[in-house]
Amino acid sequence: MLIQAIMTAPAITVGPKTPVAEAAKIMLDHRISGLPVVDAKGKLVGIVSEGDFLRRGELRTERKRSWLLEFFASPGKIADEYVRSHGRSVDQVMTPDVRTISADSSVNEAVDMMEEYGIKRLPVVSEGKVTGIVCRSDLLRALTRFLPTQATLAKDEEIQDAIVAELARQSWSRNGFIKVKVINGVAELSGTIFDERERLAAKVAAENVPGVKYVSDQIAWIDPYLGVAMPAPTESSKPE
Numbered sequence: 001m002l003i004q005a006i007m008t009a010p011a012i013t014v015g016p017k018t019p020v021a022e023a024a025k026i027m028l029d030h031r032i033s034g035l036p037v038v039d040a041k042g043k044l045v046g047i048v049s050e051g052d053f054l055r056r057g058e059l060r061t062e063r064k065r066s067w068l069l070e071f072f073a074s075p076g077k078i079a080d081e082y083v084r085s086h087g088r089s090v091d092q093v094m095t096p097d098v099r100t101i102s103a104d105s106s107v108n109e110a111v112d113m114m115e116e117y118g119i120k121r122l123p124v125v126s127e128g129k130v131t132g133i134v135c136r137s138d139l140l141r142a143l144t145r146f147l148p149t150q151a152t153l154a155k156d157e158e159i160q161d162a163i164v165a166e167l168a169r170q171s172w173s174r175n176g177f178i179k180v181k182v183i184n185g186v187a188e189l190s191g192t193i194f195d196e197r198e199r200l201a202a203k204v205a206a207e208n209v210p211g212v213k214y215v216s217d218q219i220a221w222i223d224p225y226l227g228v229a230m231p232a233p234t235e236s237s238k239p240e
Contacts, residue, residue: 003110004103006142007124009132013038016045016091023048023090034121034135037094042129046094049120053093057086100125101134107142110134154211156182162209163187167202178202178219185213190232194224 013036014023023035027050034049055061062085065073087093101110101122110122114136124132160182167173167180178198179191187206193199199219206215218232 001107001142002103003101003105003107003124003134004132006107006138007103007132007134008138009124011036011123011130011133013130014048014090015039016089016094018090020053020088020090020093024053032135034133035090036098036123036130036133037090038130044098044100044123044125044128044130046091046096047098047121047123048090048094052084052095055081055085061085098123102126103131107139111139154185156184159185159187159209159211163206163212166205166209170201170205172198172201173205180206182212185211186216187212187214188216188218190218190220192220192222192229194222196221 012026012030012032014026016037016039018037026035027033034047036044037046037048039045055063063081070078084093099113099117099119099122101113101124103124103126113122114120121133121135123130124134160180163180163182167178172195177191177193178189181188181190187209189202189206193202199217199221202219203215203217206212220232221230222228223230
């Protein structure tokens with residue numbers, strides 16, 4: 001899937017000289033947490049987010065240091081923090097170095113960047129100009145389009161084959177120790193595992209197969225060091 005399929009376009013933007021109060025109001029009015037900052041030609045020059053408004057003089061939340069840390073901090077760094085906590089326009093508080101992405105990039109690339117750099121949004125840029133923005137909320141909306149909202153009817157044999165095929169694709173279950181049997185849409189998992197984390201993974205794999213009503217966990221765990229077998233739990237994963 002490409003970014004252009006899930007991004008928000010056009011993106012709501014502000015200019016460098018937009019007052020901080022106005023930028024904050026725009027975020028609140030549109031229920032968004034960040035705004036690309038563009039110049040008069042529409043070129044991206046930075047991004048301002050709700051995180052840039054946390055350390056503010058008005059809230060008395062400026063960064064405070066002990067006298068020792070204050071002594072070792074450079075005057076330039078302290079001055080920069082003062083500007084960010086007391087600045088009146090967006091260009092004084094924004095982040096100028098922005099990670100961007102193109103509309104024809106894959107969603108997977110966007111997720112990789114968000115995870116690697118710890119960011120929540122990526123301006124979508126073409127020839128330096130902002131054409132949209134992709135945020136974590138856009139990924140959530142895309143996810144809801146693929147998650148099933150109601151039960152799907154399928155034959156037990158088809159369901160069973162699908163679960164077995166999914167388990168066969170996963171490296172943690174390719175040993176074939178997990179067995180599957182489906183009766184009237186109930187997926188019974190049995191067999192043995194050597195790592196308790198495989199239990200939940202197997203249940204999730206079964207739950208995601210269309211037609212599964214609930215999963216009955218009958219898998220026994222064997223301690224790989226002591227060789228002691230622990231019986232399967234008595235609970236089943238039933239839908240509310």
